[in-house]
Amino acid sequence: MRALQPLALAEFDSAPFRFTASGRIAGSARAVFAELGDPAKFFPMMTRSAWTTAETGGVGAEREVTLRVLGRFHERMLVWEPDRRLAFAMIGTTSPLVDQLGEDFRITPDGDGVRLDWTVAGRPRGVGRVASPAVRLMLRGLFAVYRANLEKLVAYSIDLRGRQVS
Numbered sequence: 001m002r003a004l005q006p007l008a009l010a011e012f013d014s015a016p017f018r019f020t021a022s023g024r025i026a027g028s029a030r031a032v033f034a035e036l037g038d039p040a041k042f043f044p045m046m047t048r049s050a051w052t053t054a055e056t057g058g059v060g061a062e063r064e065v066t067l068r069v070l071g072r073f074h075e076r077m078l079v080w081e082p083d084r085r086l087a088f089a090m091i092g093t094t095s096p097l098v099d100q101l102g103e104d105f106r107i108t109p110d111g112d113g114v115r116l117d118w119t120v121a122g123r124p125r126g127v128g129r130v131a132s133p134a135v136r137l138m139l140r141g142l143f144a145v146y147r148a149n150l151e152k153l154v155a156y157s158i159d160l161r162g163r164q165v166s
Helices: 009-014 029-036 132-156
Strands: 017-026 046-051 062-067 071-081 085-093 098-110 113-124
Touching: 009 085, 009 098, 009 113, 017 132, 029 098, 029 113, 029 132, 071 098, 113 132
Parallel strands: none
Antiparallel strands: 017 113, 046 062, 062 071, 071 085, 085 098, 098 113
């Protein structure tokens, strides 16, 4: 795995590659945040997600994920605000597409559900720069699928009396 210089949170807004998507999810902020802890449950291209530190959440915690076609990524949590926000930067990868990469998930109450805002920011390299338009299209489609998957997972976390379990 190749080491990456982590994208700082302050660099997300000015990164050469930036993608954002938003969608509504029926359910509580607590339930949505809880599901974000294991992206292999909702992200269709992910085949593995495992914490590599003793901490399984919180700023500084690390996990490794494997994505079909794109390779393995080692992530470090930059923001961990339960029920509100989770952001991380990649600190290692097998992918030849990026030199820096990070993701930011923001959860905002919205009526009887929440709004989920997702930002992917980074510095593509080589073929990653050329493929950026196609990557944007892929991310748009992936967001629609994983937003729906998250909503299903959150719905399953409601007990028989209609109360949120997680």
